[in-house]
Amino acid sequence: GAVVSQHPSRVICKSGTSVKIECRSLDFQATTMFWYRQFPKQSLMLMATSNEGSKATYEQGVEKDKFLINHASLTLSTLTVTSAHPEDSSFYICSAFLLAGVQETQYFGPGTRLLVL
Amino acid sequence: QKEVEQDPGPLSVPEGAIVSLNCTYSNSAFQYFMWYRQYSRKGPELLMYTYSSGNKEDGRFTAQVDKSSKYISLFIRDSQPSDSATYLCALSTGGGNKLTFGTGTQLKVEL
DSSP: OOOEEEEOSEEEEOTTOOEEEEEEESSSOOSEEEEEEEOTTSOOEEEEEEETTSOOEEOTTOOTTTEEEEEEETTEEEEEEOSOOGGGOEEEEEEEEEEETTEEEEEEOOOEEEEEO | OOSEEEOOOOEEEETTOOEEEEEEEOOTTOOEEEEEEEOTTSOOEEEEEEESSEEEEETTEEEEEETTTTEEEEEESSOOGGGOEEEEEEEEOSTTOOOEEOOOEEEEEEO
16 A cells, blocks of 8 residues: 655644644645644544645644645655644644545554644 | 444454454445555554455455445454454545545454
């Protein structure tokens, strides 16, 4: 299957700092990537849809000025959590959209665990 | 009513059992149906993909889609302890649109 990587896998930061998470599709080009967060024992919650070369589309209730998304190339999207606070601590997962013929799927990265102290 | 309903479990079965996981949905526009497996503290891993109705088999896994009933299933044969994970159904209307997930079913396969 297609491979999506995330970096870092784990980050601990102080309250008020900004954290950047990278999502890369390693063996395919992804015009669209998605960012999710997941709390323990809950399903994935979509935060935003990231399209290469254009502004991200945020889900209702997600602050676009707090969660900055940049999709600068067909293989890289970044999520920056600005002025992080303890309530931002979560598991952040990206996915990359793959279109191959009639098959449309999303491949997920391994996730980034953020802990804000 | 949620767009996608999935029993959260937990579901506990003995090793070697056949496992049946299911989701029901309400939006008839869904065309793409996926099953993901997620281990604790890991990203979801794509297990099965089906476009429109029908069955698909891959090793010990079989996915079924019944669009008339708005019902999808994942069967796991000869279940193994390594199958213990959370299984998420995910549906899409296509066109690169977002996935709509079930809540996930937690499965435990015991020795």
